[in-house]
Amino acid sequence: MSDVVLQSVVKRYEAMVAVDHVSLAIKEGELVALLGPSGCGKTTTLRMIGGFIPVTEGRILVGGRDVTALPPFKRNMGFGFQNYALFPHMSVAENVAFGLEMRKVAKAEREARVKAALDRVRLGHLAARLPKQLSGGQQQRVALARALVIEPDVLLLDEPLSNLDAQLRAEMKDEIREIQRSLGITTIFVTHDQDEALSVADRVVVMQAGRIEQDGTPDTVFETPRSHFVAQFMGVTNLFKGETTADGRFRLGGGEVIAVPPPPVPGAALAFALRPERIALDSVAGEASEAANRLDVEIEAATYRGLVIDYRLKTATGLTLIARQPAPAVGGPPALQKGQRVTAHWQAQAGVLVPV
Ligand SMILES: Nc1ncnc2c1ncn2[C@@H]1O[C@H](COP(=O)(O)OP(=O)(O)O)[C@@H](O)[C@H]1O
Numbered sequence: 461m462s463d464v465v466l467q468s469v470v471k472r473y474e475a476m477v478a479v480d481h482v483s484l485a486i487k488e489g490e491l492v493a494l495l496g497p498s499g500c501g502k503t504t505t506l507r508m509i510g511g512f513i514p515v516t517e518g519r520i521l522v523g524g525r526d527v528t529a530l531p532p533f534k535r536n537m538g539f540g541f542q543n544y545a546l547f548p549h550m551s552v553a554e555n556v557a558f559g560l561e562m563r564k565v566a567k568a569e570r571e572a573r574v575k576a577a578l579d580r581v582r583l584g585h586l587a588a589r590l591p592k593q594l595s596g597g598q599q600q601r602v603a604l605a606r607a608l609v610i611e612p613d614v615l616l617l618d619e620p621l622s623n624l625d626a627q628l629r630a631e632m633k634d635e636i637r638e639i640q641r642s643l644g645i646t647t648i649f650v651t652h653d654q655d656e657a658l659s660v661a662d663r664v665v666v667m668q669a670g671r672i673e674q675d676g677t678p679d680t681v682f683e684t685p686r687s688h689f690v691a692q693f694m695g696v697t698n699l700f701k702g703e704t705t706a707d708g709r710f711r712l713g714g715g716e717v718i719a720v721p722p723p724p725v726p727g728a729a730l731a732f733a734l735r736p737e738r739i740a741l742d743s744v745a746g747e748a749s750e751a752a753n754r755l756d757v758e759i760e761a762a763t764y765r766g767l768v769i770d771y772r773l774k775t776a777t778g779l780t781l782i783a784r785q786p787a788p789a790v791g792g793p794p795a796l797q798k799g800q801r802v803t804a805h806w807q808a809q810a811g812v813l814v815p816v
């Protein structure tokens with residue numbers, strides 16, 4: 461087990477900068493999610509950590525040792541990929557044994573470790589099968605066993621769940637998390653899925669265009685995005701440019717003045733970010749009197765999403781907001797209807813200001 465440190469790591473492909481001065485310290489035993497949209501440099505970062513592609517600039521340290529120039533097999537890291545990358549002609553057990561053979565581990569020990577690794581992912585009974593005789597979830601578990609059997613210092617996982625269907629994805633995620641915790645293995649988990657990152661990781665590192673946009677605990681990144689990009693990526697549907705007023709409030713584009721938490725960067729161009737689930741709606745005037753912010757709105761559309769309903773709201777000045785409400789309870793009041801006029805309200809602390 462080891463900590464992993466990236467010091468101003470850069471990857472350039474000719475003029476293209478894929479990873480742009482990324483610095484990151486991952487503690488021993490921590491599970492860090494690298495989160496960001498396609499093409500932001502997640503895989504490139506992971507593969508540089510693993511030693512599969514050389515860094516252009518910067519250093520990578522594992523357990524205090526500079527591994528920047530070392531080939532992959534000298535870094536003692538386990539890898540798991542989106543497409544599993546199993547050898548199709550080898551049995552499950554042979555696939556898992558492969559890394560041990562490469563390391564010249566003696567046969568008896570090899571067999572014991574392969575068995576233990578397969579038992580850990582609950583596949584002991586399928587050791588003799590070929591990969592094509594397994595489901596996607598089982599193949600991914602073989603890949604995980606293969607990564608773990610070498611007893612790596614660090615586990616690197618690149619979108620390990622993205623080829624699985626929704627239910628299996630949730631199961632595998634929990635399984636990976638449980639194994640990771642029980643082994644205490646330092647893990648870097650690449651994903652483009654916010655929910656996955658939030659629920660699996662101790663810490664979430666949001667990347668965009670080769671750079672780290674924000675690095676924090678899941679709840680910090682979710683509740684307090686530090687940039688317009690992070691807010692948008694984390695599902696903040698209400699984002700409005702505007703300006704702070706002399707009395708410390710914030711004027712939205714439409715002219716509405718609202719109460720907000722203090723701006724993070726005085727003087728910077730700012731946008732107001734408010735999560736859709738932070739807006740409450742009342743059809744009876746007066747109910748909202750406790751909240752700092754109130755806007756009279758008309759419901760333009762209601763989108764049923766199962767657990768929740770998303771309401772598209774329009775203010776008198778033409779501003780559009782999205783409010784997310786729990787779907788009506790059985791026997792409770794019905795959902796609000798298109799065309800209804802309601803009061804949207806929220807506490808000042810419910811929103812955040814982010815640099816544009
Ligand atoms: N071998 C390569 N040659 C040139 N550009 C590359 C190469 N590999 C990746 N890139 C580019 O680097 C950027 C980051 O890619 P990648 O790390 O795969 O992103 P992600 O995993 O976040 O989707 C992308 O713009 C991609 O097109």
Ligand SMILES: [Mg+2]
Pocket residue numbers: 502503504
């Ligand atoms: Mg990728």
